[in-house]
Amino acid sequence: MRPYLSIQLAGAELWLLADKAIYYPAERALLIADAHFGKAAAYRRLGQPVPHGTTDDNLQRLDALLASYDCDRLIFLGDFLHAPESHAAGTLAAIQAWRDKHHDLAITLIRGNHDKRAGDPPPALRMDVVEEPMFLGPYALQHEPDPHPDFHVLAGHVHPAYRLYGRGRQRLRLPCFYVLPRISLLPAFGAFTGGMNIDRAENSKIYVVGDGAVWEAL
Template sequence: MMVLELEVAGEMLMLLPQKAMYWPSNSTLIIADIHFGKAATFRRLGVPVPHGTTAQNLELLDELIMSYPTQHIIFLGDFLHAPDISAATLQSLLNWRTSHPALEMTLVRGNHDLRAGDPPQELGIHIVNEPFRSGPYAFCHYPDVESDGYVLAGHVHPSFHLHGKRDSLRLPCFVVGERRTILPAFGAFTGTYSMVPQVGEQIFIIADDRVMKIGN
């Protein structure tokens, strides 16, 4: 895996190819738009979507926790996708949480969280509204929240459309600007939105196991 290190608002942040961000000086893992229960919700509507996305998300979280010393995970909204989370999904989450009893977790409420409701208290997640301030950063769900801190946000599920002579490819990306960074959606079953960078923004695509800057 090839990570990319950036100085943002006076702190070093690591952009990870697992579609997450790591803040080393605070031993904090930052996750956007994990959407637990989304695939099950679609299956109940008769849409044939993959099984096992909850397990995949939790295994990837475990991989990150093992790779980067983590004391705190901040979820930037949309932890649960819908209010009718299945018993199997909930039990998987409870089992996973039991295996990490000392890990601090904070959820910044997103639009899906407002509909789904807060996660069960048994998961031991501190629930806050945006902006959640820590150090120089304002942790948000929506990228356009006004704050005196540097905004780290999700919601958009950003991707970048690469065009070749005969083919094109859409890849998840980080969008890094002067006042905000938008993280890609972490969830295994989430759509994406093609981003056109604004003035002063840089695009960092995720291609296989590496993060790469696009353009100058």
Template sequence: MTSTPKACRVELAGQQIELLPDPALWWPAERVLFIADLHLGKAATYRALGQPVPSGTTQANLARLDRLIDRHAPGEIVFLGDFLHAAQARTSQLLAAVEAWRDRHPALACTLVRGNHDSRAGDPPASLRIGVVDEPHPVGPFAACHHPQRQPARFVLAGHVHPTLKLHGRGRDSVRLPCFVQEGDQLILPAFGEFTGGWRVDAAPDRRLYAVGGDAVWKV
């Protein structure tokens, strides 16, 4: 029996938002999903360089996207940069898998805010019907960005740094988890993609951390 994922509800820019454990951000009033750092093809890029890294990450990422779409029925997904990892990721196998994913959701609007990896990998093929824009991209009261930054009059949603935190248990026990990071009028999303690594974020007086573990998100 599969448990129901537990989102963490927060208010950002006067809007009720859900931080999802997939991880993603859900804006229910406008039916928009925000997803950061998919990095499709990262493992394939490393394998092309002769590194013995796991395969199957692309299908795992796309399957998680399918589950999110089935659960929330969004009208739009906004990708906050780094959709493809590198030019080496543009293999016929990967592009065919992404085409098949897109064909499963033909009515879904998709927008990519270009990130630093997108500038090297190139824009997604036109056949994927993904609109491509530069940051900051206004979405209601939000500025959809890839790089963390400040934008006047808008609340920034960003990615890029793949934030994680370290929780300590008894003795020397500890665990490292992806996290959402809020600082002022900015929220940084954890990386959605498998095999992406992360940057450790420490607690600070003006910083709110939301850990992602299993099927839940909670404030730390």
């Protein structure tokens, strides 16, 4: 299976990527929701023995996406940094080194609820930081999944996940894209973010991601 699935949404083509992001080919834009950089560092500051290396993992995945898709711009749909403690020297140094490798890439952050608490990224990262909504083609790019009267909303915040059921008691919980008539939700990109189970609503579509592929849940 291919590592993306092309869909038509609000009159434009979007590619839903297996690595929990969206590529918008007409705008040569990569959309990422809920990276939560520095979340593990924030938890370690609180004394929780959580894994190391999540920032490097997220950055390596971003590198792979930028190498695979022709991108002029990278747009974060909120929650770039997790908390004030995410401004740890090691976390910011890793992100800065990554940014220096992509110095010509235009990057925009739409502030999410965690960004408002964590504070904006350092100016050296050269990110345009804006409030929601940001308009791109037929879409209102937001963090919060609130409807817009004139544009289809692409949002994050919820970290949607969906349960697939097999025979007997078999079940599998996977991140998903959740497409509704007026709002579509991206899965959380971050490797240490968790997820919220969703129930299928009327006139909705669910696209799950797993094992390097994207497919519609029937």
